[in-house]
Amino acid sequence: MFRQIKVIYLGFISLLIGMRVTAQNFFAPAVTLDYPRKKKPMEHNFRGMVDLIPPDCVICYQCIKICPTAALFLSHTQKVEAEKKVKEITKFTFNAELCCFCGLCDEICPTDAIFMNKLYEVSAFSHDQILSIDLMNPNKYKHLDSNYSLDAEINDNKLRTVGIAPKPAPAAAAVAPAAGASPANPAAPAAPGPTTSTATETKPADGGPTTNPTTENKQPS
Amino acid sequence: MMNLLIGGISVVGFISLSAMFLIWLERKISAHIQNRMGPMICGWHGSLQSIADSLKLLLKENIVPSGADKLVWSLAPFFVTVPVVMAFLTVPFSKTLIVRDLNVGILYVASITSICVLGIFMAGWGSNNKYSLLGGMRSAAQIISYEVPLLLSIVLVVMEAGTLSMQGIVQAQEQGWYVLKPNLAFAFLIYLISSTAEVNRVPFDIPEAESELGAGYHTEYTGMKFAMFFVAEYTNLVVVSAIATTLFLGGWQGPLLPGLFWFLIKVYGLVCLSMWVRWTLPRVRMDQMMTFAWKVLTPLSILNLLVSGWWMVR
Ligand code: SF4
Ligand code: SF4
Numbered sequence: 001m002f003r004q005i006k007v008i009y010l011g012f013i014s015l016l017i018g019m020r021v022t023a024q025n026f027f028a029p030a031v032t033l034d035y036p037r038k039k040k041p042m043e044h045n046f047r048g049m050v051d052l053i054p055p056d057c058v059i060c061y062q063c064i065k066i067c068p069t070a071a072l073f074l075s076h077t078q079k080v081e082a083e084k085k086v087k088e089i090t091k092f093t094f095n096a097e098l099c100c101f102c103g104l105c106d107e108i109c110p111t112d113a114i115f116m117n118k119l120y121e122v123s124a125f126s127h128d129q130i131l132s133i134d135l136m137n138p139n140k141y142k143h144l145d146s147n148y149s150l151d152a153e154i155n156d157n158k159l160r161t162v163g164i165a166p167k168p169a170p171a172a173a174a175v176a177p178a179a180g181a182s183p184a185n186p187a188a189p190a191a192p193g194p195t196t197s198t199a200t201e202t203k204p205a206d207g208g209p210t211t212n213p214t215t216e217n218k219q220p221s
Numbered sequence: 222m223m224n225l226l227i228g229g230i231s232v233v234g235f236i237s238l239s240a241m242f243l244i245w246l247e248r249k250i251s252a253h254i255q256n257r258m259g260p261m262i263c264g265w266h267g268s269l270q271s272i273a274d275s276l277k278l279l280l281k282e283n284i285v286p287s288g289a290d291k292l293v294w295s296l297a298p299f300f301v302t303v304p305v306v307m308a309f310l311t312v313p314f315s316k317t318l319i320v321r322d323l324n325v326g327i328l329y330v331a332s333i334t335s336i337c338v339l340g341i342f343m344a345g346w347g348s349n350n351k352y353s354l355l356g357g358m359r360s361a362a363q364i365i366s367y368e369v370p371l372l373l374s375i376v377l378v379v380m381e382a383g384t385l386s387m388q389g390i391v392q393a394q395e396q397g398w399y400v401l402k403p404n405l406a407f408a409f410l411i412y413l414i415s416s417t418a419e420v421n422r423v424p425f426d427i428p429e430a431e432s433e434l435g436a437g438y439h440t441e442y443t444g445m446k447f448a449m450f451f452v453a454e455y456t457n458l459v460v461v462s463a464i465a466t467t468l469f470l471g472g473w474q475g476p477l478l479p480g481l482f483w484f485l486i487k488v489y490g491l492v493c494l495s496m497w498v499r500w501t502l503p504r505v506r507m508d509q510m511m512t513f514a515w516k517v518l519t520p521l522s523i524l525n526l527l528v529s530g531w532w533m534v535r
Contacts, residue, residue, distance in 0.1 A: 008517060018501045022254045026497075031256045 228320035281444035294347030300340025315480030356437025360428030391472030
């Protein structure tokens with residue numbers, strides 16, 4: 001009898017505790033998004049579809065060689081213009097079905113012409129819409145996402161991309177010595193070149209933040 | 222006669238609107254409790270979602286299971302829906318807004334709402350489906366068990382007010398709501414628990430336990446018949462909240478605002494409380510539930526009745 005009363009009392013108390021928890025969650029902000037209408041920007045190291053800035057490409061075929069799945073195709077012609085040899089791309093296509101989104105083409109490109117954008121809604125209506133995507137076309141992904149814009153993706157890639165920390169980090173590093181924080185000051189002039197402290201990829205403290213990390217951080221051994 | 226017709230039609234209109242609103246409200250409240258957004262596409266914050274859903278249900282095909290007992294199966298939704306609509310006839314929305322103030326009002330409501338269990342059992346039996354049958358049996362056992370403490374707590378109010386008429390009970394609370402008296406507050410608690418079981422809601426939703434029985438007695442229903450079960454479920458919720466408001470919370474009485482507003486505020490407040498509990502608690506087991514009804518709630522309400530009766534005649 002006494003045990004039953006205790007059980008009922010405890011049940012009532014636990015009901016109140018549970019109701020407090022649900023009430024707190026009721027007023028907490030939602031963790032999901034109103035998805036098709038509101039979208040979250042992707043993380044800076046997100047690897048979406050392969051994209052290209054055509055004028056920057058120097059036709060070195062590095063990306064074609066490194067691609068493990070042969071998803072990229074490139075061909076070019078040579079012309080003579082004013083006594084100079086000029087190369088011109090005739091076909092540069094990307095097969096999204098073969099691509100494994102490894103990001104190697106992005107890393108190897110010497111001029112950062114080929115990069116991975118932040119596109120993640122990549123379903124197409126028909127199979128052959130993704131088999132041979134013309135990378136020279138500025139509207140190449142319009143059929144996947146009507147809001148796609150090459151300029152916005154290029155800009156986004158400059159600001160935040162694989163291996164480069166988001167923009168605010170270098171700004172903070174530039175402000176810190178100017179503000180004259182005493183513990184940071186002795187360290188700053190004593191490090192003229194790339195030292196071990198700046199060797200990690202994600203901290204471009206004194207290198208330009210827009211250059212490719214693979215070519216920049218050559219460690220003195 | 223004309224009066225009764227107008228009253229009946231407006232009650233039906235009120236019920237359909239309120240069921241639609243409550244379905245939307247429940248989806249929103251559950252979503253926010255689980256840190257989701259809930260329906261957002263139709264109208265402002267998905268407020269037209271229920272209309273879209275009912276349009277969809279209207280257009281759906283009516284599938285009759287091959288082994289079903291056709292007559293019983295197709296009559297069941299009416300047996301569930303009609304009594305809850307009829308229960309509204311004696312609910313006082315305000316001082317004058319009541320379809321018919323019977324002098325046995327509360328008795329009428331209590332007896333007419335217990336017809337629902339017949340409809341639920343008919344649905345379970347007629348579907349020729351083991352899950353439906355289990356749901357129907359569980360529902361019959363549960364509703365009949367919880368009817369006892371429910372009625373015993375109502376009897377206490379009748380003893381206090383000295384009348385069975387719903388308007389009379391509201392008027393008897395002019396000096397103060399019944400819920401403010403200790404013995405009636407206890408009866409109110411018992412009423413809330415047993416009414417949750419009466420309307421098959423979590424934590425007492427074992428007749429339609431989705432994870433064990435599919436959907437229990439309405440597994441085999443489609444289209445409009447399913448919609449009738451759904452409407453009946455939410456209207457039942459409004460009915461028990463309206464009775465609780467009338468019996469314990471002073472009905473339509475309240476300062477400043479007109480009576481109808483006070484009544485609706487109290488009713489929907491109780492409904493929100495029930496939704497809050499629903500999205501907090503898990504489901505209880507069948508044996509726990511029956512033990513709770515017969516070994517805890519019934520003795521407690523009889524004890525409450527005896528003590529208050531002794532106090533009154535002392
Ligand atoms: S991401 Fe990898 S697989 Fe895809 S195109 Fe670039 S190198 Fe090839
Ligand atoms: S690696 Fe870069 S520059 Fe070289 S061919 Fe590929 S896209 Fe052009």
